[in-house]
Amino acid sequence: MQTATSKASLSVANSAAPYGLRVVENCADCSARQKTLFCRMSVETMRELNMIRQTALYPASAVLFVEGEMPRGLFVLCSGEAKLTAGSKQGEAIILRLVEAGELLGLSSLIAGSSYAATAETLTPAQVAFIPARKFQRFLRTHPDVALRVAEHLSMELHKSWEQARLLALAPSTRSKLAQLLLEWANEHGKTEEEGVCVPFHMTHEEIGRIIGASRETVSRLLSDFKRRRLIRVKGSSVYLVPEELRAAAI
């Protein structure tokens, strides 16, 4: 039943929840749904979708699928975080995109009928719903409006990808790339507090480097420098930052 491989052992819904996760049994109850492809669906359609999905729980750094495999279905990240990476033969890999709760994994490859262009791996313990390819395709054919929403969704993904390319290619320096990345994160997940914008932060310097195309050491040095200049302040696993000042640093 399961196509996914995992570094760690695999676990299935309805077992006693491991990894400290609470399992959401029904898509209709899922708080993440509002943000996704499947928002604004009729109750009836929702029920249909609920019928054809299976749920699994994964630990952190579990591999959902690997670049080059053929897709056997669609993954929905119900909770937790994941990353999409692309590797070279020599083993290095870049992070193409971070994926948050409510987002889909592997949609484009499934739709295009081609092999996965990236590897998906969880960053935190995560609940993941799986919809087998056949059933999803039948669902699409019987719900033309959803097909259009899929197209919309893919368009937005494409734009994000271009945005990323712009970030990487147009920034004059690594310093600027890092500053812009922080600002982007602040925009997406930041909460404004009196000290500045607070951003949760569970990513190693190594991984940040793989996003902006820099070495671990450079990321380390730049972050130190940002701290020294009071552009950011680290508290536990959160970063407080002052958007205006940081933007200025992103020459």
Add this chain to the structure above:
Amino acid sequence: MQTATSKASLSVANSAAPYGLRVVENCADCSARQKTLFCRMSVETMRELNMIRQTALYPASAVLFVEGEMPRGLFVLCSGEAKLTAGSKQGEAIILRLVEAGELLGLSSLIAGSSYAATAETLTPAQVAFIPARKFQRFLRTHPDVALRVAEHLSMELHKSWEQARLLALAPSTRSKLAQLLLEWANEHGKTEEEGVCVPFHMTHEEIGRIIGASRETVSRLLSDFKRRRLIRVKGSSVYLVPEELRAAAI
């Protein structure tokens, strides 16, 4: 009727063909159609599509749409070549993608209902069909199978974009990026001849630099070097290259 702005003057189908282009009157006769989104459509569907499209001719380096504008329709590049670029405030721009005859321009923004994320500009004289947004949306709603093909198409675009990111980020040197770019072009448009693979070549060193993120001078130097090492040979506006050797150079 026209939304496009252009550095040069605008011209409309049925006028005496300027820019040395032959005008294709009917989509069904278009040789580029086979490769596109609209291949394998029924004659009837094709006729419908033909009804709602308008054709225009543009000179080289005409701007079809600009980053930030709202899309007013879909462009189909019937003949010629174009590029998609993304710019920074400071005026620099990168080339996100080259677009060939038969491909679509602005599909993702139209579908997503968002403003253009890139600027489209012709590289050669080109014939362009235009389908107004409203009519295209109606067409999509009445042809659910086409909506799915649109999704497929967008998926492939997304994969190309990732492929580009991989090229840029994983290559160890500019030298390698350039070699890989040439190989990619050889794959897509190359014709194998006795001298090696022949690739048509109408792009300045400056523009190549904007694709791989390098300066004009570096591109110049690297190409010279490739010539010296007999990895490529320039003849007129074509490049002959030996894939195997070049691949080796792409350390």
Add this chain to the structure above:
DNA sequence: CCCGGGCTGTGATGCGCATCACGTTGTTCG
């Protein structure tokens, strides 16, 4: 025809960042 503007080749110079190297601080286990 020759003149001017865009493209191209190639040197000299300097800076940014990868890389190596090593010490320090967490953090997860038996």
Add this chain to the structure above:
DNA sequence: CGAACAACGTGATGCGCATCACAGCCCGGG
């Protein structure tokens, strides 16, 4: 609770490529 390992901080060094500078080149237009 301490061992073992991963993530972090920071110095020294060198290479790659941007940048500046200027000299041929090709082509179209007055």
